[in-house]
Amino acid sequence: MNKNLIAAGAIWVAIMNPAAAQQGEFSDAVNLWLSGDDANGLPALATDARNGDTAAQLILGQVDRDTIPGGYSDFLLGLTREERAQLLRFVNSDGSTVNWLLTLQGTENAALGDALFWYEANLDPIDSASDLQAVDEISKAEWILWRTLNNGFFNLIQALPTDNPELAQVGFMTWITGYFASENRTVSLSSFLADESPEKVPGLLALKRLERVLGLQGNFSVGLNELIEVIRGRGNRLPVTADLVTLDASLTRLGEVDPRVGVVNRMCDICPDSAADYQCKIQTFEIIGGYETLLAVRSPAEAAVSSDAYLASDRAVTSLVNLVRGRAPSDLTRVRSTCLQSLITDGQ
Amino acid sequence: MTKQSPFRWPATLALGTGVCLSLATALAAQDVTLNSLDGELTLRGELLSYDGSVYVLGTVFGSLEVNAFLVTCEGEACPEIDTTAEAFAIAGSSGLVNGVFSDLITAFSAEVGGAANVTEQSGDTTVISLLDEAQREAATITLAAVGSTQGIADVIADNAALAISTRAVSQAEAQAFANAGKGDPTSEGQQTIFALDALVAITSLSNPVRAISEADLARIFAGEVTNWADVGGPSAQINVYGRAADSGTSVVFNELVMEPAGLRVSDTILRTETDAALAQAVASDPLGIGVTSLADAGDAKILAVRGVCGIQVQATPFTIKTEEYPLSRRLYAYTDNETAPAQLTRLMQFLETPAAQAVVSDAGYVDLGISFQSNNEQGLRYLASILTDDVEVTLPQLREMTQSLTAADRSSITFRFALGSSRLDARAQDDIVRLANLIATSDISNKELLLIGYTDSIGDGAANLALSQQRAEEVRQALLAVAPSLGSDDLPVRALGFGEISPLSCNETDNGRRINRRVEVWLRDVVTESR
Numbered sequence: 001m002n003k004n005l006i007a008a009g010a011i012w013v014a015i016m017n018p019a020a021a022q023q024g025e026f027s028d029a030v031n032l033w034l035s036g037d038d039a040n041g042l043p044a045l046a047t048d049a050r051n052g053d054t055a056a057q058l059i060l061g062q063v064d065r066d067t068i069p070g071g072y073s074d075f076l077l078g079l080t081r082e083e084r085a086q087l088l089r090f091v092n093s094d095g096s097t098v099n100w101l102l103t104l105q106g107t108e109n110a111a112l113g114d115a116l117f118w119y120e121a122n123l124d125p126i127d128s129a130s131d132l133q134a135v136d137e138i139s140k141a142e143w144i145l146w147r148t149l150n151n152g153f154f155n156l157i158q159a160l161p162t163d164n165p166e167l168a169q170v171g172f173m174t175w176i177t178g179y180f181a182s183e184n185r186t187v188s189l190s191s192f193l194a195d196e197s198p199e200k201v202p203g204l205l206a207l208k209r210l211e212r213v214l215g216l217q218g219n220f221s222v223g224l225n226e227l228i229e230v231i232r233g234r235g236n237r238l239p240v241t242a243d244l245v246t247l248d249a250s251l252t253r254l255g256e257v258d259p260r261v262g263v264v265n266r267m268c269d270i271c272p273d274s275a276a277d278y279q280c281k282i283q284t285f286e287i288i289g290g291y292e293t294l295l296a297v298r299s300p301a302e303a304a305v306s307s308d309a310y311l312a313s314d315r316a317v318t319s320l321v322n323l324v325r326g327r328a329p330s331d332l333t334r335v336r337s338t339c340l341q342s343l344i345t346d347g348q
Numbered sequence: 349m350t351k352q353s354p355f356r357w358p359a360t361l362a363l364g365t366g367v368c369l370s371l372a373t374a375l376a377a378q379d380v381t382l383n384s385l386d387g388e389l390t391l392r393g394e395l396l397s398y399d400g401s402v403y404v405l406g407t408v409f410g411s412l413e414v415n416a417f418l419v420t421c422e423g424e425a426c427p428e429i430d431t432t433a434e435a436f437a438i439a440g441s442s443g444l445v446n447g448v449f450s451d452l453i454t455a456f457s458a459e460v461g462g463a464a465n466v467t468e469q470s471g472d473t474t475v476i477s478l479l480d481e482a483q484r485e486a487a488t489i490t491l492a493a494v495g496s497t498q499g500i501a502d503v504i505a506d507n508a509a510l511a512i513s514t515r516a517v518s519q520a521e522a523q524a525f526a527n528a529g530k531g532d533p534t535s536e537g538q539q540t541i542f543a544l545d546a547l548v549a550i551t552s553l554s555n556p557v558r559a560i561s562e563a564d565l566a567r568i569f570a571g572e573v574t575n576w577a578d579v580g581g582p583s584a585q586i587n588v589y590g591r592a593a594d595s596g597t598s599v600v601f602n603e604l605v606m607e608p609a610g611l612r613v614s615d616t617i618l619r620t621e622t623d624a625a626l627a628q629a630v631a632s633d634p635l636g637i638g639v640t641s642l643a644d645a646g647d648a649k650i651l652a653v654r655g656v657c658g659i660q661v662q663a664t665p666f667t668i669k670t671e672e673y674p675l676s677r678r679l680y681a682y683t684d685n686e687t688a689p690a691q692l693t694r695l696m697q698f699l700e701t702p703a704a705q706a707v708v709s710d711a712g713y714v715d716l717g718i719s720f721q722s723n724n725e726q727g728l729r730y731l732a733s734i735l736t737d738d739v740e741v742t743l744p745q746l747r748e749m750t751q752s753l754t755a756a757d758r759s760s761i762t763f764r765f766a767l768g769s770s771r772l773d774a775r776a777q778d779d780i781v782r783l784a785n786l787i788a789t790s791d792i793s794n795k796e797l798l799l800i801g802y803t804d805s806i807g808d809g810a811a812n813l814a815l816s817q818q819r820a821e822e823v824r825q826a827l828l829a830v831a832p833s834l835g836s837d838d839l840p841v842r843a844l845g846f847g848e849i850s851p852l853s854c855n856e857t858d859n860g861r862r863i864n865r866r867v868e869v870w871l872r873d874v875v876t877e878s879r
Contacts, residue, residue, distance in 0.1 A: 152384075186788040188789055190791060190838060191788075212418065213418050218701070
């Protein structure tokens with residue numbers, strides 16, 4: 001889509017926009033959406049957006065272009081393309097629709113809208129991360145850096161621009177820096193669980209990506225390597241000797257420090273017999289494709305909803321449930337967790 | 349939408365502000381890009397050093413040490429590297445060269461993502477082409493199964509880069525190394541112990557004898573005992589099988605059995621070419637006896653070794669690792685003092701890894717890894733306490749020890765001490781580090797570490813009890829010095845002493861007393877009884 005045309009069509013909306021989104025106190029519509037209620041939350045957000053609420057515009061803009069925060073909810077899946085566009089996008093006088101993020105051109109939130117809309121399309125990930133970091137969209141910036149490293153492009157991470165040194169200080173990168181600065185490079189399951197850094201999981205996964213060429217094999221205990229396999233979504237490849245109960249308990253402890261893993265724990269806690277179902281968390285990672293996908297369950301726009309508030313909301317759990325339902329095997333006998341079986345069945 | 353990036357420079361500078369452009373440009377010229385051979389990873393950073401096997405890069409995460417064999421280097425600062433395939437030979441013990449090293453090279457090639465292809469095989473020689481991850485030939489390795497003695501001679505004569513031996517170099521061979529300007533083969537840099545093994549006395553499965561003493565074995569091989577009836581068997585002639593006098597097995601057998609008895613192997617014994625051939629010959633001869641490697645015992649029956657006090661010890665990986673089986677031996681690799689070919693250096697580093705040690709174990713030898721054995725498998729401990737009449741032991745003492753060891757596993761790491769001493773030797777210091785590393789990477793929970801001291805029977809029982817506790821405490825302090833975080837609530841470390849009550853060998857001999865002066869390492873479950 002041509003950006004200039006979109007911007008021209010959105011001038012009227014830009015005039016209507018207030019200066020900034022409210023932080024901390026959310027509107028009723030945002031609260032409704034954060035509760036996981038798409039059927040009532042999205043129409044309420046649409047009303048607020050049309051009335052010039054920036055937070056609502058940012059959320060709708062992201063839901064429109066990025067399905068993860070909305071997930072494939074039953075409500076959204078039940079809409080026609082036109083109904084969806086009318087609900088989630090700005091509607092021009094001629095009936096054409098525009099993503100709300102692009103209506104921010106010409107306002108003081110233009111850079112924010114631009115960064116949020118284009119970050120997935122930019123072929124230079126470091127530029128995207130830099131743009132996002134500049135508008136305080138830190139979790140997205142970190143996600144891009146993490147994905148870049150995990151795709152094998154350490155060279156791009158190394159070439160961080162000098163005009164944005166804070167980018168090198170995002171959580172998982174600080175964790176890795178701390179690891180290499182430490183004299184003791186062995187990490188056991190217990191020492192890892194005792195680590196209070198919320199960014200230790202993405203840090204460890206990125207470190208494992210470098211493990212071979214840096215000769216770090218042997219620095220990680222058997223139990224920790226098994227936990228890493230689980231977090232990567234390879235729980236079905238564990239050896240028969242793997243202690244699944246301990247791995248489940250380890251995920252519970254990780255969730256107390258890492259709010260993303262905490263979302264998995266809260267989802268599994270929905271089931272009344274969750275304490276006995278030690279496969280729920282393990283297989284959740286397996287079904288969704290590992291922690292990499294979990295990183296995508298994040299605030300649509302931190303300017304509208306802070307990262308912590310989003311991950312603490314029911315919306316985050318709802319999004320995860322939708323992901324599990326969307327990616328679960330059609331043959332439910334392959335789902336070992338009774339909790340996941342019931343969550344998947346409830347959505348059918 | 350694609351955007352052009354602004355000018356960038358190394359992150360080491362990027363972290364600071366106000367860096368002048370000229371300085372940044374100068375350092376940027378030192379940046380290199382390292383591409384992994386599997387194409388999965390690209391690294392970039394300031395090249396700080398290169399030693400032929402490791403690139404050290406200054407990066408946003410600090411200094412990173414990158415395995416130079418797994419990457420290619422791009423950039424003006426990259427060192428010039430000769431990529432011509434190396435050619436070198438490994439010569440030595442037939443059993444080790446054919447039974448272990450050919451498989452080790454295959455495992456090594458798999459570890460580095462390459463391949464090992466046999467390109468030539470004739471007689472005792474096998475030529476292997478080692479390919480790297482990019483399928484380029486990295487080395488041509490000739491394996492020569494010529495025996496330990498010839499292997500060592502080949503290194504001295506520059507015909508081989510590595511000698512594989514079932515015995516340590518003799519004084520004469522060490523002198524020959526020195527005379528040829530090849531350094532000291534007993535030095536840490538030139539000698540590697542890569543596995544353990546044991547000499548085992550074997551008979552046919554149909555032979556009723558179950559154990560033999562070292563002294564009887566010596567008399568049989570010297571020709572002084574010629575009838576099975578003299579060692580508890582049927583009245584029939586003993587057929588004795590042995591290896592050539594210069595084989596590694598014969599040299600070690602002389603050292604451990606014949607020389608302590610003051611005897612020589614008779615010239616009339618039946619000689620075989622290899623340990624495996626010897627085992628085959630003995631297994632098919634109901635009246636035969638021979639001594640071979642544990643790894644080559646095949647279908648023959650392995651006799652336990654009986655001490656003068658009646659204690660019998662079986663050759664098992666655990667008793668060999670703890671050095672409680674008296675005829676244990678180490679397996680050696682020797683190089684000269686010149687710079688080894690790069691791929692040989694990598695292979696030697698690989699020897700220390702679990703993957704390589706698994707190959708050693710699969711071949712029937714004893715790996716260097718730490719293993720555990722439950723108290724239920726420690727029957728010898730209690731049998732020996734009762735059998736021996738020279739130790740001061742009471743039933744309450746045995747009961748106390750048994751209670752301590754219930755629900756516990758013994759580690760193969762065992763610390764030994766000089767007579768009357770509680771000072772740790774060099775090997776013990778190495779074992780302290782190994783133990784600390786094991787604990788650091790073992791996810792131990794609901795356990796406690798018991799360090800249990802024992803003594804020989806020399807001296808007063810009460811004094812030995814105190815000495816055993818002192819030795820255990822010495823080990824505990826050394827362990828805590830290496831790993832201060834140990835001893836926390838996660839893994840309590842306790843030092844106990846039980847004096848002389850649990851001999852594992854006969855106190856009548858020097859070697860038996862050495863075996864008994866020890867601190868054992870146990871991991872015990874922390875048991876909480878239900879109410």
